[in-house]
Amino acid sequence: MNSFTYTSATAVDAAVREKSTNSKAAFVAGGTNLLDLMKENVERPTRLIGLNKLSDLATIENNPEGGLRLGALATNADTAWHPEVEKRYPLLSQTILAGASPQLRNMATNGGNLMQRTRCYYFYDLATPCNKREPGSGCSALNGFNRIHAILGASEHCIATYPSDMAVALAALEATVRVSGPQGERTIAFADFHRLPGDHPEIDNTLETGELITALDLPAQGFEKNFTYLKLRDRTSYAFAVVSVAVGLELEGNVIKEARIALGGVAHKPWRVVAVEETLRGATATEDNFREAATALLRDAQGYGSNNFKIELAKRAVVRALKQATEMNQPLDANAFLNSNP
Amino acid sequence: MIQQPTNTAGGATSLPAPPSAxxxxxxxxxxxxxxxxxxxxxxxxxxxxxxxxxxxxxxxxxxxxxxxxxxxxxxxxxxxxxxxxxxxxxxxxxxxxLGQPESLSPLQQAFIDHDAFQCGYCTPGQICSAQGLLNEGRAHTEDEIRELMSGNICRCGAYVGILAAVKEVVDKQSEIVK
Amino acid sequence: MSQLITTPRLVEAGTSNTSHIGKPTSRVEGPAKVTGTAKYSAEFNVPDMLYGYVVTSPITKGRITKINTEPVLALAGVVQIFSHENVPSLAWFDRSYKDDVAPGGSPFRPLHDNEIKFNMQPVALVVAETFEVARYAASVLEIEYAEDKFDTNIDLKRDEGHEPGSGKTGFMPPPPPRGNPNDALKNATHRIEGEYIHGAQHHNPMEMFATTVEYHPDGKITAYDKTQGVYNVQQYITKIFGLSKDQARVVNHYMGGGFGSGLRPQYQVFLAVLAALELKQSVRVSLTRQQMFSFGHRPHTLQYLKMGTNPDGTLAALHHHALHETSRFEEYTENVVNWSGMLYQCENVKLGYQVAELDVYTPLDMRAPGAATGSFGLEVAMDEMAYAAGIDPLDFRIRNYAEQDQNMKKPFSSKKLRECYHEGATRFGWDKRTPEPRSMREGNQLIGWGMAGGVWDASMQKAAAKATFTADGKLLVQSAAGENGTGTYTIMTQIAAETLGLPIEAVTFELGDTNMPEAPVQGGSWTAASVGSAVKNVCTDIGEKLLKLAQKMEGSPLKGASIDDVHFADGQIRLSANPSEAVVVRDILAASGEEKLEAETSAMPNLIKQQPYSMHSHNAVFAEVRVDEDLGTVHVTRVVNAVAAGRILNTKTARSQVLGSVVWGISMALMEETVMDHTFGRYMNHNYAEYHIPVNADIHDIDVIFVEEEDDKVNPLGVKGIGEVGMLGVAAAITNAVYHATGKRVRELPIYMDKLL
The missing domain is CATH 3.10.20.30 (Beta-grasp domain)
Structure with a gap:
């Protein structure tokens, strides 16, 4: 860990101002990923701006669009177990609870969750080249041990995945990210927040210099009747997803009125293909239609050796998740993942 | 030639000083x-x-x-x-x-009774975690306790005892609530 | 989660309140562990202590060409940087670096020269006034390397293995072939063959390796070290640093898990002692979790098995060959294949065992070394053979039951494996199993039942103990044994208390200090037998002294009695023939005027008594898995493990040992593997997030059965040890259950979902 100074921010403006004038500064809230990476010498900020005193950003309340506004500094645990989230967005609740551990969820914040960096072994290990950590040094995973790596949207420079569970549900729910920056406030559609690696894998998202996430807006549609988060991992809990699927369905009888499917663990961002979701609109909720959608979703998938299996696994997971959301043969309390974890 | 990966740009003659206390x-x-x-x-x-x-x-x-x-x-x-x-x-x-050897908390006593540890190294973390679980009030069934105690790894593999110990205290607590 | 526990009755003592052996006594050190007052090696906060942080090599093979220490030494708080450039002259000969359990070859010497022999090799120690400064300084130390070509992949060394020498204690080269294994296989009615593989595995105890060296004003040191053998570490550091034994005390009261990783002194103890002696100041060196992957491990092993059966379902032939990695500098060995020549009756057996040198660190014994590996290969092959021959896997094993050890041509001192099969199968409900693969399911879940078993050595080493009985009726017993979760504190307390008829509370057992009588390293499942016998002997010595004094008491009813005529119970010495004739032990010292009685003695295996026998523990494991038909995820929902391991001293702690072993077996079967990228020669999942071991949610019903065995040959206590045997066959039983569930035969661990899609 390198040498740094610490300050506790008392106002968003001042925090943003300081961050935008110091390229070596970093915001810290929960610290669960930043401090981990600082101990590995992957992140090396010389100034930490603590956000935890900005209690205005820790609230969860209704937004003008009829949805819910999740403060960026609300913890993952407080969000998952918030009565409104449990009632109106059980998909989000279930998804958050499938991630990390109770301790980490008590620390990690909603804003910080979006800022998580990849778990790529090579990114974490300074002894190996990594374009994300050190642009131009090469991608060791491309021809290396890439079991946990991307099968969609990767580039020759980087095949890392983005590890968050929560974001997969946020993608399916079409949340909006509210940010505050030197130029004032703006909103970013969730699909536009994270980016694909392309030529610049060192850049994870579309935040501008100095910008701070202040809240996440959930639209009114919460898919609270038909939803599921299916997470496949190498142990039953406290492990990152090998592949995960968040599904929200609006059904009228057996006919799909609206479908959302987001994949985790397969790309540099939560993976959605709106065109595929559109083909499901008006279709009946049958296994054949689900299989067709899964095939279409994974059409451009590419394996790199150890992760080839994820293509078939993701297809099967999509079909299973769609079935599960249709039938809702899963308990509906917030701990539903306990019983539906395959 | 391969360089030791470092926190610096390399070739540094002077390094940033450690932060002051x-x-x-x-x-x-x-x-x-x-x-x-x-x-x-x-x-x-x-x-x-x-x-x-x-x-x-x-x-x-x-x-x-x-x-x-x-x-x-x-x-x-x-x-x-x-x-x-x-x-x-x-x-x-x-x-x-939470407790001292002569004044054990209910969780600490339950961990001893159910032999919920072997080497003892993960044990304080397990017990603090279980106390947090009790405070949250979200875990009631065995499956819920297993899942919500999964943030604590025990390499000795004392999970059967840990589950039994936590379940005992959870059950006692819910009796008191009733 | 009920369990049937049957233990042999204890000698003649009858029932008393001080009959402790075989009881489920709670851990006597429990209160210390659950309150955080038990101190581990990195927790002795001695005054004026410095912190060392280890710098490790990013390359696998080559040389250090330059170390730029100057800017780092200029940092405030940095005290010194140790590397090969400034290490003082130390012992020269290899033998000085050899510890008690070192394999053959030339031990690795930390900071010895500029040569890099394996990835993550320690290359420097940065010492600073605080942990944080040391960590920072280590991260800015510039080192340049010249890199050489290297080999780390055992897959490419299949033809370059060689038969190892017998340089390591406990290693037995496989016996020569018996019968006519080639022809017998050719003529067999049914045949199977296959390759069985698991990758490298790291012990990963929860406590990371650490040493706190306290530097005393007189130049002596006390090393609080994470080790499974304080004497082993003491002789290692005294030989290397030229110290006398009274100059270097080594202490380990609590070890946060070992599983074999602490059998050999690890490099942090060398570095901490070096720094303390050079700087004449106390120093602590702790490794990081990442650095816990920089030393010994269970070796990546390739096994090849061939088997054939006779028309009656007996084994016609068995071939078992194993090849695993070792380092370039030491020849690590373990007994992988020998078990296959003794677990089943077979007249035609060929066993082969080879190692191949790679640019890796030397492997290291890890829980049930060799047997965990061998029992995986053998027991999966046995399942395949049973299916090929159309016989139930349990029935197949019973048909081929070994009544004697064919390797050694000796009878077993005791063997109740048949009872393990029977009781385990009954508890599990094996008779309700439908044999066809994919014949049991519940919705998407395919259900599979599999079984396996294993065999482990019952051994005993020389050990010593000291006892002090004081006028207040308290007994203190000491031996430099280890406690890493095995229950040593508790079972030794039980043995001592029962021997002298005292309540548990009157006895204190202390361990883990070179100021105490010597005990062997804590491993091989021999502590209960070895240290337990020493404790029993030394307490018997105290008993004799008490009896003598008691006989001098006025009107003593014990006059003329020999030690065999009396027994100790409920705080009294009683005449066995007439127990109401007794003397209260507490009164004896008061009457004699003595303040305390002391005794020190040792126990050794009775080789003459043991020689005619093969001494082993056995187990039978039954496992249920649920496999998602579409997604390939596996959950182990039920395990029954029936163990025959002689007498069980404490049914509570012994059960925990077996429960933990089952968790280890689940881990080995489903998730554990250290994956190396051979481009770099580096383990890539070197952390706790990506090196998976089970969490609470992975573990479901586990049932432990102890099958009673009386065995007066193994040792006077009749114990065989319980640390390894419970792990045997668990991975195989799960693998076999996965086959039964899915029809897919997996021969390479771990069984990730990839392998079942």
């Missing part, structure tokens, strides 16, 4: 402690190396095992992934604050 006040087990700590000291290291409270364990230092679990304002967290300076003004409870 400042006064930090932590409330640990109800006692205010005034400590001289630099910002890079984690809460875990502050407890173990500066406050001589070695009951809280370091098993990975990266939030991947749960051995360092303590309670902050009643909620369980990994003390290795937070800085001591970030915890000023909070109520920190460690294993030493």
């Amino acid at each position: 400042g006064s930090v006040t932590l409330t640990i087990n109800g006692v205010q402690r005034h400590m001289q700590l630099a910002p890079w000291t984690t809460l875990l290291d502050a407890l173990r190396e500066y406050a001589d409270l070695t009951g809280t364990k370091k098993g990975c230092d990266h939030g991947q095992c749960g051995s360092c679990t303590v309670l902050v304002n009643g909620k369980r967290i990994n003390s290795c992934l937070t800085l001591a300076v970030m915890q000023e003004g909070n109520e920190i409870t460690t294993i030493e604050g």
Whole structure:
């Protein structure tokens, strides 16, 4: 860990101002990923701006669009177990609870969750080249041990995945990210927040210099009747997803009125293909239609050796998740993942 | 030629100085402690190396095992992934604050009764985590306890005993609530 | 989660309140462990202590060409940087670096020269006034390397293995072939063959390796070290640093898990002692979790098995060959294949065992070394053979039951494996199993039942103990044994208390200090037998002294009695023939005027008594898995493990040992593997997030059965040890259950979902 100074921010403006004038500064809230990476010498900020005193950003309340506004500094645990989230967005609740551990969820914040960096072994290990950590040094995973790596949207420079569970549900729910920056406030559609690696894998998202996430807006549609988060991992809990699927369905009888499917663990961002979701609109909720959608979703998938299996696994997971959301043969309390974890 | 990966650009003749220590006040087990700590000291290291409270364990230092679990304002967290300076003004409870050998807490006693540990190294973290679980009030069934105790790894594999110990205390607590 | 526990009755003592052996006594050190007051090696906060942080090599093979220490030494708080450039002259000969359990070859010497022999090799120790400064300083130390070509992949060394020498204690080269294994296989009615593989595995105890060296004003040191053998570490550091034994005390009261990783002194103890002696100041060196992957491990092993059966379902032939990695500098060995020549009756057996040198660190014994590996290969092959021959896997094993050890041509001192099969199968409900693969399911879940078993050595080493009985009626017993979760504190307390008829509370057992009588390293499942016998002997010595004094008491009813005529119970010495004739032990010292009685003695295996026998523990494991038909995820929902391991000293702690072993077996079967990228020669998942071991949610019902065995040959206590045997066959039983569930035969661990899609 390198040498740094610490300050506790008392106002968003001042925090943003300081961050935008110091390229070596970093915001810290929960610290669960930043401090981990600082101990590995992957992140090396010389100034930490603590956000935890900005209690205005820790609230969860209704937004003008009829949805819910999740403060960026609300913890993952407080969000998952918030009565409104449990009632109106059980998909989000279930998804958050499938991630990390109770301790980490008590620390990690909603804003910080979006800022998580990849778990790529090579990114974490300074002894190996990594374009994300050190642009131009090469991608060791491309021809290396890439079991946990991307099968969609990767580039020759980087095949890392983005590890968050929560974001997969946020993608399916079409949340909006509210940010505050030197130029004032703006909103970013969730699909536009994270980016694909392309030529610049060192850049994870579309935040501008100095910008701070202040809240996440959930639209009114919460898919609270038909939803599921299916997470496949190498142990039953406290492990990152090998592949995960968040599904929200609006059904009228057996006919799909609206479908959302987001994949985790397969790309540099939560993976959605709106065109595929559109083909499901008006279709009946049958296994054949689900299989067709899964095939279409994974059409451009590419394996790199150890992760080839994820293509078939993701297809099967999509079909299973769609079935599960249709039938809702899963308990509906917030701990539903306990019983539906395959 | 291969270079040792370092925190610097390389070829440095002088390096950034370590940060200086400042006064930090932590409330640990109800006692205010005034400590001289630099910002890079984690809460875990502050407890173990500066406050001589070695009951809280370091098993990975990266939030991947749960051995360092303590309670902050009643909620369980990994003390290795937070800085001591970030915890000023909070109520920190460690294993030493839950009970002592001559005055064991119900969880501590249940862990002994059910042989819920072997080497004992993950145990303080398990017990603090279980205390956090009780405070949350979300786990009632065996499956729920298993899942919500899964942030604490036990390499000896004492999970059967841990489950039994936590379940016993959870059940007793819900009887009291009734 | 009920369990049937049957233990042999204890000698003649009858029932008393001080009959402790075989009881489920709670751990006597429990209160210390659950309150955090038990101190581990990195927790002795001695005054004026410095912190060392280890710098490790990013390359696998080559040389250090330059170390730029100057800017780092200029940092405030940095005290010194140790590397090969400034290490003082130390012991020269290899033998000085050899510890008690070192394999053959030339031990690795930390910071010895500029040569890099394996990835993550320690290359420097940065010492600073605080942990944080040391960590920072280590991260800015510039080192340049010249890299050489290297080999780390055992797959490419299949033809380059060689038969190892017998340089390591406990290693037995496989016996020569018996019968006519080639022809017998050719003529067999049914045949199977296959390759069985598991990758490298790291012990990963929860406590990371650490040493706190306290430097005393007189130049002596006390090393609080994470080790499974304080004497082993003491002789290692005294030989290397030229110290006398009274100059270097080694202490380990609590070890946060070992599983074999602490059998050999690890490099942090060398570095901490070096720094303390050079700087004449106390020093602590702790490794990081990442650095826990920089030393010994269970070796990546390739096994090849061939088997054939006779028309009656008996084994016609068995071939078992194993190849695993070792380092370039030491020849690590373990007994992988020998078990296959003794677990089943077979007249035609060929066993082969080879190692191949790679640019890796030397492997290291890890829980049930060799047997965990061998029992995986053998027991999966046995399942395949049973299916090929159309016989139930349990029935197949019973048909081929070995009544004697064919390797050694000796009878077993005791063997109740048949009872393990029977009781385990009954508890599990094996008779309700439908044999066809994919014949049991519940919705998407395919259900599979599999079984396996294993065999482990019952051994005993020389050990010593000291006892002090004081006028207040308290007994203190000491031996430099280890406690790493095995229950040593508790079972030794039980043995001592029962021997002298005292309540548990009157006895204190202390361990883990070179100021105490010597005990062997804590491993091989021999502590209960070895240290337990020493404790029993030394307490018997105290008993004799008490009896003598008691006989001098006025009107003593014990006059003329020999030690065999009396027994100790409920705080009294009683005449066995007439127990109401007794003397209260506490009164004896008061009457004699003595303040305390002391005794020190040792126990050794009775080789003459043991020689005619093969001494082993056995187990039978039954496992249920649920496999998601579409997604390939596996959950182990039920395990029954029936163990025959002689007498069980404490049914509570022994059960925990077996429960933990089952968790280890689940881990080995489903998730554990250290994956190396051979481009770099580096383990890539070197952390707790990506090296998976089970969490609470992975573990479901586990049932432990102890099958009673009386065995007066193994040792006077009749114990066989319980640390390894419980792990045997668990991975195989799960693998076999996965086959039964899915029809897919997996021969390479771990069984990730990839392998079942």
